Amino acid sequence: MSGARTPLLEVEHASRNFGGVVALRDVSFQVFPDEVVGLIGPNGAGKTTLFNLISGLLPLSGGDIRLQGQSLSQLRPDQICARGAVRTFQAASLLGNMTVWDNVHVASLFRGNGGRAGPSAAACTADALRLCEIEHLADMAAEQVTVGDQKRIEIARAVASGPRLLMTDEILAGLNPTDGAQILEILRKVRRQGISIIFVEHDMRSVMSLSDRVVVIAQGLKIADGPPSEVARSPEVISVYLGGRYAQGV
Amino acid sequence: MMRSLLDRSGSTGAARLRIQFAWLALFALALMPLPFLLNDYWIRVAVFVLINIGLASAWNVIGGFAGYASFGHGVFFGLGAFVGAIGIVRYGLPLPVVMIGGGLVTGVLALLFTPIFKQRGLYFALSSLAVLLIFDNVLQRWSVTRGLRQYDVGWSVETSLSLDAFYYTFLGLTVVLIGSVILLARSRIGYALHALRRDEVLASSIGIRVLKYKVIAFVFSAAWPGVLGAAFAPFISFVSVQSVLDMKFTLNMILATLFGGAGTVIGPVVGAIALSVIDQLTWGNFLEYHRLIFGALIVAITTFAPGGLVSLFRSFTRRAPKALAETTPPIVKIKVGS
Numbered sequence: 001m002s003g004a005r006t007p008l009l010e011v012e013h014a015s016r017n018f019g020g021v022v023a024l025r026d027v028s029f030q031v032f033p034d035e036v037v038g039l040i041g042p043n044g045a046g047k048t049t050l051f052n053l054i055s056g057l058l059p060l061s062g063g064d065i066r067l068q069g070q071s072l073s074q075l076r077p078d079q080i081c082a083r084g085a086v087r088t089f090q091a092a093s094l095l096g097n098m099t100v101w102d103n104v105h106v107a108s109l110f111r112g113n114g115g116r117a118g119p120s121a122a123a124c125t126a127d128a129l130r131l132c133e134i135e136h137l138a139d140m141a142a143e144q145v146t147v148g149d150q151k152r153i154e155i156a157r158a159v160a161s162g163p164r165l166l167m168t169d170e171i172l173a174g175l176n177p178t179d180g181a182q183i184l185e186i187l188r189k190v191r192r193q194g195i196s197i198i199f200v201e202h203d204m205r206s207v208m209s210l211s212d213r214v215v216v217i218a219q220g221l222k223i224a225d226g227p228p229s230e231v232a233r234s235p236e237v238i239s240v241y242l243g244g245r246y247a248q249g250v
Numbered sequence: 251m252m253r254s255l256l257d258r259s260g261s262t263g264a265a266r267l268r269i270q271f272a273w274l275a276l277f278a279l280a281l282m283p284l285p286f287l288l289n290d291y292w293i294r295v296a297v298f299v300l301i302n303i304g305l306a307s308a309w310n311v312i313g314g315f316a317g318y319a320s321f322g323h324g325v326f327f328g329l330g331a332f333v334g335a336i337g338i339v340r341y342g343l344p345l346p347v348v349m350i351g352g353g354l355v356t357g358v359l360a361l362l363f364t365p366i367f368k369q370r371g372l373y374f375a376l377s378s379l380a381v382l383l384i385f386d387n388v389l390q391r392w393s394v395t396r397g398l399r400q401y402d403v404g405w406s407v408e409t410s411l412s413l414d415a416f417y418y419t420f421l422g423l424t425v426v427l428i429g430s431v432i433l434l435a436r437s438r439i440g441y442a443l444h445a446l447r448r449d450e451v452l453a454s455s456i457g458i459r460v461l462k463y464k465v466i467a468f469v470f471s472a473a474w475p476g477v478l479g480a481a482f483a484p485f486i487s488f489v490s491v492q493s494v495l496d497m498k499f500t501l502n503m504i505l506a507t508l509f510g511g512a513g514t515v516i517g518p519v520v521g522a523i524a525l526s527v528i529d530q531l532t533w534g535n536f537l538e539y540h541r542l543i544f545g546a547l548i549v550a551i552t553t554f555a556p557g558g559l560v561s562l563f564r565s566f567t568r569r570a571p572k573a574l575a576e577t578t579p580p581i582v583k584i585k586v587g588s
Contacts, residue, residue, distance in 0.1 A: 057455070076454065078454050078457050106442075107457065110456060161457055
């Protein structure tokens with residue numbers, strides 16, 4: 001998948017300490033255009049910390065992160081979003097008292113910090129709602145929709161920001177299998193639009209079915225990086241995260 | 251489908267805006283004949299109500315829309331009054347000019363507050379209160395703000411404007427102010443403020459430069475009290491620190507906003523009118539228990555309807571669909587319960 005192409009995202013020796021606690025240590029990997037990278041690891045491995053570093057919510061303690069060759073380390077979260085790296089959050093963060101349309105439209109209005117030429121904000125909002133199959137909920141209060149629809153709103157809002165890279169943080173958490181399958185289908189459609197995805201998830205079937213490549217981190221260290229089938233057979237990954245039962249099922 | 255969604259959203263937004271401006275026009279038209287119907291006492295009361303509506307609507311932009319409770323906002327009203335008094339008395343400037351000057355001075359001054367926006371919640375509120383106390387002290391001791399003569403403690407502002415003229419001036423200012431808040435609420439700025447009030451991390455993650463929009467909201471909400479304060483100077487005839495930097499102006503802004511409904515356009519308008527009516531009724535009928543009744547009502551509203559009178563009204567109107575659900579056929583109820 002990666003070949004000799006220019007990487008979209010380069011994480012180089014990224015480290016993050018919280019006082020004496022090392023949350024991430026010397027983690028390096030790349031994400032290429034149109035690629036879906038599954039990011040897995042046990043709870044507390046550092047996956048969300050890595051998202052926070054990429055999206056600028058936390059500063060790096062060491063190393064560098066580059067998007068399309070440009071370092072993100074000195075940029076604010078809004079500037080990083082404007083460059084095209086957009087994320088969702090573990091707990092759906094909806095803007096209460098706003099309709100579904102407004103929840104997505106707010107991202108369209110600040111697409112590229114408002115300076116990017118292209119379709120109108122309303123057109124971007126309509127596109128994102130349609131992509132996530134929630135156009136019929138447009139006028140509904142966001143706080144009244146189901147958990148599955150809340151996740152769709154999260155993705156629609158991220159897509160409305162005009163990302164080149166979408167980072168989803170446990171987007172399937174709390175969903176039933178039907179909703180989960182629909183969200184995966186939406187992510188496939190997102191990918192077909194040329195948007196790369198980093199997909200943090202604990203549901204291994206979903207990770208394996210969606211990802212072109214899987215990066216595994218445990219205790220702040222990267223322990224594997226490769227095609228899903230290869231990573232699933234890695235003794236270290238099986239020992240640290242997947243467990244023997246999963247390996248037998250592969 | 252997409253096209254129709256796009257059209258519908260556009261027309262819904264425009265329709266909402268038209269409805270809000272229609273209500274505003276109705277509000278203005280309803281208040282226009284009051285000077286022909288009321289005596290001077292009640293016209294003065296109406297002017298104070300209009301000022302309270304204006305101040306609360308301005309405070310609501312930073313306190314309600316952005317969620318930053320400024321306890322020092324009376325400073326901007328007081329400074330506006332000093333700009334008005336000094337401009338009229340010392341420089342002989344006409345009222346419209348000092349009103350614009352009051353807004354510019356307080357708007358620019360508000361920019362100096364940018365560093366305190368790194369604080370949040372209680373710390374921001376305390377910092378803004380400290381700023382009020384600092385200004386109170388400086389203006390009391392500064393020779394420029396004491397008056398023209400050595401022994402002055404303030405500025406006597408003579409004016410040829412009639413009470414009716416002041417009424418229409420404040421009515422016009424209030425209507426324009428509310429109109430500007432409506433436009434702001436439906437603009438990118440309004441969306442940004444709503445987002446950052448709910449979640450600053452989320453707001454920054456979807457491309458909103460949080461500090462920039464907080465400062466815009468603060469400048470907006472500081473400039474309007476400056477304009478109102480400048481117009482207030484000739485209305486009350488005497489401007490001193492005691493008369494225009496009183497804590498009650500700040501408290502009125504906050505109480506009216508919370509009482510009506512913070513973060514909504516209509517809330518501060520409803521709150522200011524309701525509080526003024528309650529104030530007048532308690533002063534007139536229960537003088538000795540005025541503060542007790544006034545305080546108890548505020549506690550009751552903030553306790554039982556933290557979203558203010560507007561949310562109380564909305565909760566009543568939203569009960570209708572629930573009542574309809576009661577008529578659901580029994581067979582459906584059994585299915586749900588099993």
